[in-house]
Amino acid sequence: MRMIPETKLAPAFRERLAMAEGLWWLAAGLAFAAALFLLHAPYTPELLIVAGLLSAAVALNLSRRDEGEPAAAPNAGEISSTTLPPRAREMLERLPDPLMLLDESNRVVLANTAMTALVGRDANNKHVSAVLRTPAVLEAIERTAVTGQAQSVEFSLRVPMEQHYQAHVTCTEQIPRLTAVLFHNVTAMVRAQEARSDFIANASHELRTPLAALSGFIDTLRGHARDDEEAREKFLDIMSGEANRMRRLIDDLLSLTRIEQNEHVPPVDEVDIHGVLSEAASALQGLAGLDKVTLSIDEHNDLPRVLGDRDELVQLFQNLMHNAIKYGRPQGNVRAMFSTYPGESGVPGRHGAASLVAVAVRDDGEGIPREAIPRLTERFYRVDVRRSRERGGTGLGLAIVKHIVNRHHGRLLIDSQPGEGSTFTVLLPAVPQAEPRPSRK
Numbered sequence: 001m002r003m004i005p006e007t008k009l010a011p012a013f014r015e016r017l018a019m020a021e022g023l024w025w026l027a028a029g030l031a032f033a034a035a036l037f038l039l040h041a042p043y044t045p046e047l048l049i050v051a052g053l054l055s056a057a058v059a060l061n062l063s064r065r066d067e068g069e070p071a072a073a074p075n076a077g078e079i080s081s082t083t084l085p086p087r088a089r090e091m092l093e094r095l096p097d098p099l100m101l102l103d104e105s106n107r108v109v110l111a112n113t114a115m116t117a118l119v120g121r122d123a124n125n126k127h128v129s130a131v132l133r134t135p136a137v138l139e140a141i142e143r144t145a146v147t148g149q150a151q152s153v154e155f156s157l158r159v160p161m162e163q164h165y166q167a168h169v170t171c172t173e174q175i176p177r178l179t180a181v182l183f184h185n186v187t188a189m190v191r192a193q194e195a196r197s198d199f200i201a202n203a204s205h206e207l208r209t210p211l212a213a214l215s216g217f218i219d220t221l222r223g224h225a226r227d228d229e230e231a232r233e234k235f236l237d238i239m240s241g242e243a244n245r246m247r248r249l250i251d252d253l254l255s256l257t258r259i260e261q262n263e264h265v266p267p268v269d270e271v272d273i274h275g276v277l278s279e280a281a282s283a284l285q286g287l288a289g290l291d292k293v294t295l296s297i298d299e300h301n302d303l304p305r306v307l308g309d310r311d312e313l314v315q316l317f318q319n320l321m322h323n324a325i326k327y328g329r330p331q332g333n334v335r336a337m338f339s340t341y342p343g344e345s346g347v348p349g350r351h352g353a354a355s356l357v358a359v360a361v362r363d364d365g366e367g368i369p370r371e372a373i374p375r376l377t378e379r380f381y382r383v384d385v386r387r388s389r390e391r392g393g394t395g396l397g398l399a400i401v402k403h404i405v406n407r408h409h410g411r412l413l414i415d416s417q418p419g420e421g422s423t424f425t426v427l428l429p430a431v432p433q434a435e436p437r438p439s440r441k
Contacts, residue, residue, distance in 0.1 A: 328363035
């Protein structure tokens, strides 16, 4: 049969051929989009956009032919990175989560930028077992290859730092099959769950100790000490102290919860920070007097107001002064100092603040070991557990300080030298000054 040259084909027939090839590429694009939907749940607007753009990108293969660009012909027996249209490859490369595409023999067809950061840049054309060393993920890939069903597993990477991932594996129904492996980083979620579990365990432990003491003393008073007036008065004093300890712990827990709930809402009130320090110091004069500690506040002329919540700021500086009194030198000095900085200086603070007000609380105690400073704001962390409990500490004071500072878009700086005392500095955004109006001539 004589072949008819393509140039002699009727224009309508050529148009139908072009349309049929375009529909093939559109179907391929929709298949990729469907794979993304299966990989990522719950669906987000960003994912919908990516899937739509990916479909459009592969469907545009025909339009590139019309523009003079060569189109890659689909080959039913072979899949490679060049099989994907350039726009599709670019879209997959830009996905924030690590993504890997495998052919029917489980060789890597494509590893996007996020994936190569985990497995290395020479992953293409290698068998997946030579690239991934995680048995759980390899087993999920095998199960998907056999059953055709999507799989989801969790795994952890220990080096260079511990990270936790959830791997999603799915494959296309069309032959030759294409398997997609997507990693989603869940490290923040896992750490939040661990912190919540630690918090519950620590809170339970802190409450269990005074409850056990109260229960023991009650049993003693009901027993052989029932008629011993001296022992009864002694035990009642101890029981009162343990009850007060539980009350302080519960108050701090409620306070911390309340602050965390409002942490995303920055305060907008204008607060006189010198007045805040004066109020906090007045409430602690009695405690300072018991230890013969001198509590002083420097004067500062023209100190700007700060953006803040007055009650929370009073609580913040009461906690800092209280710690300075408890852990400072007996008959020592606790001093509060003020300074201001321009917002564009190198001092860390609130981004965009025109100026910053720095409030430093300094004691002359024995200081804090350098290795303990990064952990001071952790809940229930104490440098000296016995001393903290003897002085009525709950282990939550500096955690409350940290969250109040975060809500005010400020910064907490800690400086301590063993034997020379400690300085806790809080940087707060000052109220913006009104710009002068231009004079009319």
